[in-house]
Amino acid sequence: MPTTLPTDPAFDSPASQSAPLPLGQQLVANGCVTARQLDLALRRHQSTGGQDESAHLVGRTLVEMGCISQAELLGCLSRQFAQERDAYQVSSDIPPVIRLEQVVKILDGRRVLDAVDLAIPANRVTAIIGMSGGGKSVIMKHMVGLMKPDQGSVWVGEHSLGRISGRELTRVRGRFSLLFQGGALFDSLNVFDNVAFPLREKTRLSEIDIRARVMRCLEEVNLVGMERKFPDELSGGMMKRAALARALVTNPEILLLDEPTAGLDPIIENAIHYLICDTFMRTRYTMVVISHAVPEIFKWSHHVIVLHRGKVLFSGPSREVMASPDPVIRQFIRGDLDGPIQVI
Amino acid sequence: MIDLIGHIGSQSINVVREIGRMFLFMWEIIISLPVPPYRWTSFLKQVHFIGLRSLFVIALTAIFTGMVLALQGYYTLSRFGSEALLGPAVALSIIRELGPVLSGLMVTGRAGSALTAELGIMRIREQIDALEVMGIPPLKFLVTPRIEAGLLVVPLLTVLFDVIGIWGGYLVAVRLLGMSGGTYFGGIESSVEMHDIVTGLIKSCTFGLIVTWVCTYKGFFTRRGAEGVSHSTTSAVVLSSVLILVCDYFITSIML
Numbered sequence: 001m002p003t004t005l006p007t008d009p010a011f012d013s014p015a016s017q018s019a020p021l022p023l024g025q026q027l028v029a030n031g032c033v034t035a036r037q038l039d040l041a042l043r044r045h046q047s048t049g050g051q052d053e054s055a056h057l058v059g060r061t062l063v064e065m066g067c068i069s070q071a072e073l074l075g076c077l078s079r080q081f082a083q084e085r086d087a088y089q090v091s092s093d094i095p096p097v098i099r100l101e102q103v104v105k106i107l108d109g110r111r112v113l114d115a116v117d118l119a120i121p122a123n124r125v126t127a128i129i130g131m132s133g134g135g136k137s138v139i140m141k142h143m144v145g146l147m148k149p150d151q152g153s154v155w156v157g158e159h160s161l162g163r164i165s166g167r168e169l170t171r172v173r174g175r176f177s178l179l180f181q182g183g184a185l186f187d188s189l190n191v192f193d194n195v196a197f198p199l200r201e202k203t204r205l206s207e208i209d210i211r212a213r214v215m216r217c218l219e220e221v222n223l224v225g226m227e228r229k230f231p232d233e234l235s236g237g238m239m240k241r242a243a244l245a246r247a248l249v250t251n252p253e254i255l256l257l258d259e260p261t262a263g264l265d266p267i268i269e270n271a272i273h274y275l276i277c278d279t280f281m282r283t284r285y286t287m288v289v290i291s292h293a294v295p296e297i298f299k300w301s302h303h304v305i306v307l308h309r310g311k312v313l314f315s316g317p318s319r320e321v322m323a324s325p326d327p328v329i330r331q332f333i334r335g336d337l338d339g340p341i342q343v344i
Numbered sequence: 345m346i347d348l349i350g351h352i353g354s355q356s357i358n359v360v361r362e363i364g365r366m367f368l369f370m371w372e373i374i375i376s377l378p379v380p381p382y383r384w385t386s387f388l389k390q391v392h393f394i395g396l397r398s399l400f401v402i403a404l405t406a407i408f409t410g411m412v413l414a415l416q417g418y419y420t421l422s423r424f425g426s427e428a429l430l431g432p433a434v435a436l437s438i439i440r441e442l443g444p445v446l447s448g449l450m451v452t453g454r455a456g457s458a459l460t461a462e463l464g465i466m467r468i469r470e471q472i473d474a475l476e477v478m479g480i481p482p483l484k485f486l487v488t489p490r491i492e493a494g495l496l497v498v499p500l501l502t503v504l505f506d507v508i509g510i511w512g513g514y515l516v517a518v519r520l521l522g523m524s525g526g527t528y529f530g531g532i533e534s535s536v537e538m539h540d541i542v543t544g545l546i547k548s549c550t551f552g553l554i555v556t557w558v559c560t561y562k563g564f565f566t567r568r569g570a571e572g573v574s575h576s577t578t579s580a581v582v583l584s585s586v587l588i589l590v591c592d593y594f595i596t597s598i599m600l
């Protein structure tokens with residue numbers, strides 16, 4: 001087996017970087033639960049023998065003990081996230097995980113990417129927004145080497161994707177998990193097998209462990225009871241959520257989500273945003289979310305990149321994009337027909 | 345005029361490029377063969393899909409081919425008073441020629457087109473990209489088992505075709521036209537040689553490779569949506585049928 005996915009629990013809470021507090025202590029610091037409740041929950045959690053992904057289970061144990069409701073827990077996490085988001089600054093302390101340098105991509109004679117420079121900060125949530133057809137999905141495919149730039153280079157960590165291949169490329173890709181815009185679920189497998197697929201192929205977990213992990217992911221995206229359905233029997237939104245579960249199941253370091261909320265009703269859209277936030281707070285993955293959910297997405301991301309006409313128009317903290325005086329960005333946020341972008 | 349020459353030139357370049365890409369495709373599959381893991385379950389699934397589910401069409405084609413050969417052969421041979429040669433005539437045409445060719449063509453129509461469409465849909469729905477991102481080589485995962493299954497199954501189907509075809513000839517010659525069974529089978533026994541059977545098997549292996557190679561290649565490199573899938577399915581069926589007939593001629597001329 002050339003590579004294995006990071007199944008080591010250490011990957012679940014990378015203690016590197018700014019070393020955020022463990023989830024339980026964050027909750028206490030935030031006044032969501034008392035230290036005593038947390039202590040009880042931790043003890044109860046340990047007595048049931050849980051170690052793997054404890055952060056997630058501590059939250060759940062708290063919910064089970066009735067200290068806090070699930071909605072309160074999510075609300076609490078999102079408040080915590082909001083504080084971090086508002087304190088976020090673009091700085092050289094945060095190393096970029098993915099960098100595009102002067103990337104040019106010509107597709108069917110059109111310059112879809114026209115010298116794009118961008119950097120995705122490590123262990124933060126970055127949103128990429130822009131017009132439909134503006135090349136967001138194309139950028140995402142460049143980040144994992146599915147498309148090669150005509151000019152320029154793509155860096156993941158210290159590797160330039162153009163210069164590596166074979167085993168090394170597979171290893172770099174092992175750090176990623178991707179949610180494709182269309183879901184890309186395998187038609188011949190049912191939902192359960194689809195979500196279990198990367199675990200079965202790339203890890204040596206036992207079928208029992210796989211089952212537990214898959215069911216937990218399905219529970220998170222609210223698809224319990226749909227395991228035996230095939231992709232063509234699902235609604236568009238269910239398909240998106242199943243694909244999201246498949247992206248989350250492998251504990252990647254970097255999560256690329258192409259429109260995780262497109263085509264979902266407002267309640268589920270909100271739930272997915274909470275899920276993304278919750279996942280981030282537990283795991284501190286580097287996340288890239290391509291989204292049309294403007295302006296909600298600004299609430300859920302540290303960093304925002306605005307793409308326009310194949311160039312990066314803006315890249316910075318999400319609170320700044322709201323205040324940007326740029327007429328294109330203003331029009332985009334408000335959805336005006338009138339403005340520098342002429343659509344009709 | 346210049347336009348015409350330019351058009352012919354660019355078409356020829358495209359053809360050469362396509363041939364090159366097909367061989368590169370094959371080369372990548374060959375070098376990935378010794379790399380574990382071996383996917384026995386998907387191999388067996390493909391054997392089931394290409395082989396088992398083609399059984400009925402093959403049997404049907406075979407029996408009618410044998411029957412019509414016997415009918416035509418009897419009519420022709422009886423003009424020269426050599427009806428006794430009917431058995432060898434039917435058996436040799438089937439074993440050397442019609443068995444491999446018709447099995448190849450039937451597998452192309454029944455399984456090859458489905459292979460192309462399946463892979464084409466996986467390509468346009470980004471499922472192949474998804475495999476690649478997960479670090480699972482899509483060629484090894486999707487294409488290799490299909491080609492291996494084709495190499496195994498088409499010769500087996502051909503053997504079946506031969507047997508049923510000869511039996512179909514027997515039905516017409518003996519049951520319908522009143523030849524003696526001993527003459528029919530005796531003639532076959534004394535005239536069919538190992539060399540004929542080997543020729544047939546070599547052909548059928550080649551055709552098995554051609555069908556799965558062309559069809560998986562066309563499916564794997566499908567582009568542009570649903571229309572692209574239908575386009576690659578059509579061109580896969582046409583190309584592999586033509587290649588089967590062309591290769592048939594060359595193998596025959598070499599092995600004769």
Ligand SMILES: Nc1ncnc2c1ncn2[C@@H]1O[C@H](COP(=O)(O)OP(=O)(O)OP(=O)(O)O)[C@@H](O)[C@H]1O
Pocket residue numbers: 107108112130131132133134135136137138139181
């Ligand atoms: N494989 C391809 N071949 C040719 N052109 C392509 C290909 N993929 C994308 N394009 C073109 O590149 C442009 C950008 O496409 P992309 O899918 O990145 O848009 P997007 O920003 O993701 O839009 P949306 O928000 O609608 O998903 C489009 O004009 C599209 O036609």
Ligand SMILES: [Mg+2]
Pocket residue numbers: 136137138181258
């Ligand atoms: Mg897109």
